[in-house]
Amino acid sequence: MNQELKQEIAELKQQKTSQMYLTWVRFKRNRLSVIGLSFVLVVIFIAIFAPVLTPYHPYETDPFNRLASPSRENPLGTDELGRDLLTRLLYGSRIALQVGILIVLFEGFIGISFGLLAGYFGGWVDEIIMRLVDILRSFPVIILAMAIAGIMGQGLFNVVLAIGLVGWTTYARMVRGKILSIKEADYVEAAYAAGESTVSVILRYILPNVLPTAIIMVCIMMPTALIASATLSFLGVGVQPPLPCWGSIAAAGRDYIIRAPWISTTAGFFIMFTVLGFNFIGDGLRDAFDPTSKRN
Amino acid sequence: MGSTLLEVRNLKKHFPSTAGWVKAVDGIDLKIEKGKSFGLVGESGCGKSTLIRVMLKLLEPTAGQIFFDGQEITGYSFKEMRALRKEMGMVFEDPHLALNPRMTVFDIISRPLKIHGLARKKGDLTVQVVELLQSMGLQTEHMIRFPHELSGGQKQRIGVARALAVEPQLIFLDEPTSALDVSVQTKILKLLEKARQERDLTFFFISHDINLIRVVADIMGVMYLGKIVEIGPKELLLDDPHHPYTRGLFSAVPEPDPDHSITEIQLTGEVPSPVNPPPGCNFNPRCPHADDRCRVEEPEFRELADGRRVACHLY
Numbered sequence: 001m002n003q004e005l006k007q008e009i010a011e012l013k014q015q016k017t018s019q020m021y022l023t024w025v026r027f028k029r030n031r032l033s034v035i036g037l038s039f040v041l042v043v044i045f046i047a048i049f050a051p052v053l054t055p056y057h058p059y060e061t062d063p064f065n066r067l068a069s070p071s072r073e074n075p076l077g078t079d080e081l082g083r084d085l086l087t088r089l090l091y092g093s094r095i096a097l098q099v100g101i102l103i104v105l106f107e108g109f110i111g112i113s114f115g116l117l118a119g120y121f122g123g124w125v126d127e128i129i130m131r132l133v134d135i136l137r138s139f140p141v142i143i144l145a146m147a148i149a150g151i152m153g154q155g156l157f158n159v160v161l162a163i164g165l166v167g168w169t170t171y172a173r174m175v176r177g178k179i180l181s182i183k184e185a186d187y188v189e190a191a192y193a194a195g196e197s198t199v200s201v202i203l204r205y206i207l208p209n210v211l212p213t214a215i216i217m218v219c220i221m222m223p224t225a226l227i228a229s230a231t232l233s234f235l236g237v238g239v240q241p242p243l244p245c246w247g248s249i250a251a252a253g254r255d256y257i258i259r260a261p262w263i264s265t266t267a268g269f270f271i272m273f274t275v276l277g278f279n280f281i282g283d284g285l286r287d288a289f290d291p292t293s294k295r296n
Numbered sequence: 297m298g299s300t301l302l303e304v305r306n307l308k309k310h311f312p313s314t315a316g317w318v319k320a321v322d323g324i325d326l327k328i329e330k331g332k333s334f335g336l337v338g339e340s341g342c343g344k345s346t347l348i349r350v351m352l353k354l355l356e357p358t359a360g361q362i363f364f365d366g367q368e369i370t371g372y373s374f375k376e377m378r379a380l381r382k383e384m385g386m387v388f389e390d391p392h393l394a395l396n397p398r399m400t401v402f403d404i405i406s407r408p409l410k411i412h413g414l415a416r417k418k419g420d421l422t423v424q425v426v427e428l429l430q431s432m433g434l435q436t437e438h439m440i441r442f443p444h445e446l447s448g449g450q451k452q453r454i455g456v457a458r459a460l461a462v463e464p465q466l467i468f469l470d471e472p473t474s475a476l477d478v479s480v481q482t483k484i485l486k487l488l489e490k491a492r493q494e495r496d497l498t499f500f501f502i503s504h505d506i507n508l509i510r511v512v513a514d515i516m517g518v519m520y521l522g523k524i525v526e527i528g529p530k531e532l533l534l535d536d537p538h539h540p541y542t543r544g545l546f547s548a549v550p551e552p553d554p555d556h557s558i559t560e561i562q563l564t565g566e567v568p569s570p571v572n573p574p575p576g577c578n579f580n581p582r583c584p585h586a587d588d589r590c591r592v593e594e595p596e597f598r599e600l601a602d603g604r605r606v607a608c609h610l611y
Binding site: 194 | 377378382389396408422439462
């Protein structure tokens, strides 16, 4: 083999950039998605360093200082039990992230697995899974989740279960649809014609083309999960007091909306901030994963 | 005459549908000679693409037999077929859909080599891929590109390189140029012809474009509604088409030479549905020569003295 060619190949190997890196480059170019990422990073930072950021404990009540206005000691005032509101909101990010991540993992795992099965195998497997999806989707999510919480009792894991039980159907539908289109693609047929095994076709041709969709789904479903869990808490069937949860803080503040409007509004702001962050990331990822968008 | 590389006998492929069985391929007999280029022409929807996929056993035949190199492969399992895939390559119609968007050109071309254990030595795989790229008129640097970074013509060159990588004996070409610009079409056809001569390949072309088949084929077949109506050496068919459908099809092509004329037949009517093909000869509702016999009795696909085979009661 001539030396020149070897040299050229070696140079190309260095030039070769990974797809992960290209995705990051495209993601970075979208200003909104970078803003979203920073929002989420802020929330994660708060969740990790909450004890350092505030001198109070979220359960620490002060009966003589109830519903206090914002002041130097309590920057956002106190709630109806005299607990520092900012402290509770900061600690609330832990609950929000925990619930959000658990829900998304739970429903994502079930939904993507079922979607894969239904899409790849088709036939009666598809029929059974998709009819189950149809049935579950005909229930109003929040009412169903309330019923589940009512039967099984309240608590963090039951919230995850209640929301995930219906939530996975969105993933299953999306992934199934994607697989149906990929399965029929010429490049899959070409792979079989070249002699690829079924396992290899799934791992090298189908999964890599479904994965971006699944990741985007997770990021887009995250805010939905957060809002759903906040709604359950707001309705009083979610995460239980005294755990600091944004939804229940907003619900508690509702009774004092005239006297202490900052309670509900700040809790709402925290929810909005986090949800917005994940939404922006989801949008940015969708563009970044698209291999047809131009390389910079 | 060379030896037969691939032969199918009474090959059928029917698909279920709500209206009944769609008879996409309905009893095909043909032989592909080693080293020859077979061109099959037919309208869209006549079952050409299905035929290729059944011959490659990407679809299971409903009935009939397939022989490759003298061996019957009809009953071959998925696993048994995998080993045989080394001998048969395929080039697809639309280069934009035929390449995995998440693989680099290097991966796309090297996969067949890896599957069949044909990488000469570990470090040589790259060299093999580069050689293939260069033989297709591409550069070394295309190796690290993704399909979306290439033009249609470049993608089709990659598609051809992938088919050629394992040095197969037979290559199926499913309208390899119809998605490309005319200028690019010529280049791809030249590359294919060069590869065929250098590597002693056998081609099986399908196309709806008679002019393409005219250029590339040695043997020509005409397909109508799931059946082959006429097969023969290209010159024979072009100079003196026998089957009324073949004649009708050829009269539809503008003839650049005013002195050259063939018996004109104006095709009228629509192609009947492959779910309910007409009884007898399936061309009878559109055929100007159709008589009562054509409406009842299906013509035999018989061989004539000049070496062609035609399915028509007229001959």
